[in-house]
Ligand SMILES: Nc1ncnc2c1ncn2[C@@H]1O[C@H](COP(=O)(O)OP(=O)(O)OP(=O)(O)O)[C@@H](O)[C@H]1O
């Protein structure tokens with residue numbers, strides 16, 4: 276069976292759209308009948324990645340590849356990149372601007388959460404060029 | 416329509432004539448006369464403080480009952496986002512929204528949905544309309560009325576955008592007309608309300624001639640029925656996805672939510688009626704001219720603190736924060752970057768500060784003020800409230816306005832009595848002095 280491929284553009288200019296793509300991925304996984312815990316983990320990880328893409332990465336694209344065994348997500352942006360990945364991965368580290376902090380973002384928990392809720396997480400990033408985050412959640 | 420319709424009312428039978436409400440009222444709109452509280456309707460802003468403070472539950476908000484739904488062919492529930500914070504262990508707003516129809520509603524339209532549109536409109540408004548700074552939200556009707564009564568010079572700072580509940584009512588009715596083919600008046604739009612101020616605003620609309628809301632059900636009235644209906648929903652039941660709002664929409668239930676929805680970090684939010692008054696005083700002084708946007712909520716914590724809610728506002732807030740986590744930032748936005756004219760207020764907001772003026776003309780007002788000063792010297796300055804006015808100054812004001820006489824002051828009366836050398840007849844004394852003070856007098 277061919278994997279299901281989903282593709283979403285994520286606007287970097289309209290913050291109010293953030294979270295839409297991950298919502299759609301979550302809906303698709305529900306419809307496909309994946310266990311609730313798998314759907315939840317993927318949804319949270321993609322959500323965090325998508326919000327980062329909008330707040331820090333200036334928007335980009337999300338691709339999902341779904342097979343019965345594994346859900347793979349790639350989030351790609353052409354933003355400023357992450358200068359120090361291990362620092363960014365630390366809980367509580369955040370460079371989020373004030374206007375989104377008031378909405379509850381900027382706790383510096385996004386990347387650590389992605390790590391926590393996925394089985395594989397690879398960050399490829401280059402300052403000035405952009406960031407690509409590849410995630411995998413296995414359906415055990 | 417009575418120009419001074421108020422949702423906040425007094426149950427005379429329950430009122431014991433104590434001083435709790437007169438002391439708490441932010442606009443000094445309550446007096447105790449002949450042993451019962453009286454609300455001065457020109458001053459009341461329906462903030463609900465007296466409902467919260469009255470130990471005898473003598474203050475209440477007039478609202479509709481679920482039976483009222485029967486007057487319409489098609490009934491729509493507009494749940495306030497504050498409703499979502501009332502339930503323990505709720506992890507899906509759709510459970511509430513799917514339970515509402517079993518209480519007699521044909522459709523549900525979330526106010527948080529309209530709130531996200533109003534957030535969009537507010538962003539554009541601040542960007543394009545160049546409003547006087549600081550722009551003040553018009554969403555809390557108690558605050559709008561507070562400005563009209565006590566801070567009329569700030570009326571131009573109020574953002575003339577529909578309140579989310581009005582916008583929700585408009586959209587819900589349009590949707591229902593399109594769906595059912597019924598006439599607009601055959602459709603009943605009912606707000607599930609956290610507060611009396613909103614209920615008042617439907618009867619006496621702000622910024623429009625006619626409200627889009629036909630009735631209001633108090634959250635604490637519907638709560639037990641809704642809870643039962645929600646319990647009937649099985650966890651395996653297929654829920655209809657009626658929840659169509661995100662972080663911003665739900666945020667409107669708590670203080671700071673509306674401000675954060677502007678995505679402007681030069682915004683300020685204050686809650687609780689006394690804090691609101693302090694901020695408005697700062698605005699009056701010109702100290703906040705550099706702030707872009709001010710959100711004010713009469714209730715502590717925002718609408719979750721409304722006097723008709725069922726749950727403690729702090730608990731409700733923490734639940735809402737959990738509920739909205741991992742939600743889209745917003746699920747509703749304007750189709751274009753233009754503000755639709757129907758989302759703006761169609762009628763200007765007028766001051767209603769006449770009631771606060773001492774007299775119609777300055778000469779007379781000055782004369783009254785001097786007389787007040789004189790009177791104040793003869794009062795003890797205890798602000799005890801036993802006279803039925805919230806404080807000595809308020810009594811002096813009531814006297815010069817001709818509503819009562821200085822003899823209401825028990826301490827002054829006591830002084831006068833002491834001046835009378837021989838009080839032969841103690842019964843005569845008891846007639847004049849209120850019960851709590853008789854003992855002290857006798858000892859003298
Ligand atoms: N796509 C990205 N492009 C550039 N920088 C990023 C990107 N994603 C994350 N970062 C950087 O890593 C930091 C940590 O990210 P993380 O998601 O953990 O926290 P946050 O987004 O600041 O706050 P939270 O996710 O808790 O709301 C960010 O503040 C930002 O500096």
Ligand code: SF4
Nearest residue numbers: 555610713714718721
């Ligand atoms: S803060 Fe909300 S609940 Fe309280 S009076 Fe204002 S609109 Fe009503």
Ligand SMILES: [Mg+2]
Nearest residue numbers: 323327385386
């Ligand atoms: Mg993040």
